[in-house]
Amino acid sequence: MKRIDVQLLKVIKHLFHPQRSNNHRPKFLHPRPLFFLSLIALGFSQLVWFTAKIHPLSGSILGYASNITVSQVVEATNSLRAGSGLQALSYDTKLAQAAIAKAQNMFSEGYWAHTSPSGKEPWDFIKSAGYTYRIAGENLARDFDTTIPMMDAWMNSPTHRANIMNPRYEEIGIAVVDGQLNGVETTLVVQMFGTPDTQAVAKEPSIAVPAIATSTTVNGIETITESETELAPAELEEKVDEPTEVLAEAAVPQGTLTNGILYSPQHVLKAFFLSIIIILLTVLVYDALVAGHKNSVRFVGKNVAHILLFLTVLYIIIAFKGGVVGP
């Protein structure tokens, strides 16, 4: 037992303490172990993503737990608009229904885009929800933990910002839906904007739909000028009676947020990478102090520079705000 302890101590000293056996540089800081560390990081990252893919949602600890809620997104959007003197957007259940349908379609068809592989555009979902518009727009986001970083990301992107700050919009619909996108647990946020076609509303009980539409689409914002056609009263009735509130409630599946999902793959990776960097920084500082104390002359890289580089990487990893907006 004592022999094993001595052997273990020798290995640890060889790895972390500058001495003759490691050419007065901890073995941990030699090029080969450092390359090996990169491979370990790569392997671990692949393992985490693979586990997240193959593990079913229930009982898994690797998934995506988002704290984003519909009301927060509406509130944040209106707060940003108010800051620029724009009118607040009112929440519209039909736009919300369109947003939910879009999110569910992205999960079912496995894509992340404004247009589905089968050619369905955002406007198709809006029209299907019975919302007749003069102008409409869509913003997408995924993999965000909370509302504020997601809103910041949208505001950092000129095209998404243009949608949020568009003075021509009057209404908004939001969907926050958890699910598996191409096998990976994620939370999709769909933000639909619109301004109802008041002319169509004035002509009740008939409703106007874009029959011959001239549309211009720029970065997810579609403006339509259309000639109108009258729908049969039966069709109108069907649109008015759509149960939009039930679907809007289903947008935030509370159960999935508390159903054993504790960490996202990104959180696990962050923790692992941070531990690698902290160990490296500790060894670098220790080596610099010991070498300085011994006044030994070595032909090795500069510890101070390595420390500065890894402090930068450490800061970036801690401050890294995940999430994807777009596309």
Place this chain on the structure above:
Amino acid sequence: MIEEIKSHKIAYAVLAFVLIGFIVLFMHFWPDRAQQRILVICLGMFYFLWGVIVHKNMKHINSKVVFEYLAIAILAVSLLLLLLN
């Protein structure tokens, strides 16, 4: 460590300037991951070249030192790129 910095003031000033610039640009480019990835690769290349040039100027260069900077740069770049994945 302070003596080391004092003896290579310009080299460390350049390194500190680039690292701070990297942090600022990395945050600025968020959430555009493509630009962030390019920035990370540029940082790795810069760090490797910085190490080689500084050691060459000191005439303290050998293949081990070059490989050490290469390994450190690859590790830093790998961690950041894997996070951006």
